[in-house]
Amino acid sequence: MQLHVYLLKQFSTMNAESLISTITSIGGGFFIGVILGYFLKKIIKILMFVAGGIVGLLLYLQQQQIISLNIERLEGSSTTILTTLSSSFDKMTQIGDMSTLGIPLAASIAAGFTVALANG
Numbered sequence: 763m764q765l766h767v768y769l770l771k772q773f774s775t776m777n778a779e780s781l782i783s784t785i786t787s788i789g790g791g792f793f794i795g796v797i798l799g800y801f802l803k804k805i806i807k808i809l810m811f812v813a814g815g816i817v818g819l820l821l822y823l824q825q826q827q828i829i830s831l832n833i834e835r836l837e838g839s840s841t842t843i844l845t846t847l848s849s850s851f852d853k854m855t856q857i858g859d860m861s862t863l864g865i866p867l868a869a870s871i872a873a874g875f876t877v878a879l880a881n882g
Contacts, residue, residue, distance in 0.1 A: 791867040795874020803879055 823829045 788866045788870040791870030792874040795871035795876075796878045797874075798871075799875040799878025802875075 820829070820831060824831045
């Protein structure tokens with residue numbers, strides 16, 4: 763009879779420890795995802811502001827006939843750069859597979875990242 767009570771206590775503490783570990787993983791992952799999403803959104807805004815300023819300056823200088831731009835060549839270069847960036851991003855996501863982190867952690871990071879991008 764005492765063995766049964768001992769095993770029941772051991773089983774209940776194992777579940778509590780497992781539950782605490784899972785909750786910590788979910789909460790920490792969500793927090794990390796929010797921080798990553800917030801900073802990524804801010805970095806993208808800064809880069810887009812700088813790129814827009816450069817393009818605006820080039821177009822202004824072309825309008826004032828200070829410089830001459832070959833729009834077709836500029837478009838080809840930007841297409842090449844964007845294609846290279848997107849292919850390198852695909853390679854990074856294949857290497858950094860988040861499924862090894864576990865479903866609760868990966869899902870909470872993704873949820874936090876989405877919340878930060880939507881609101882941040």
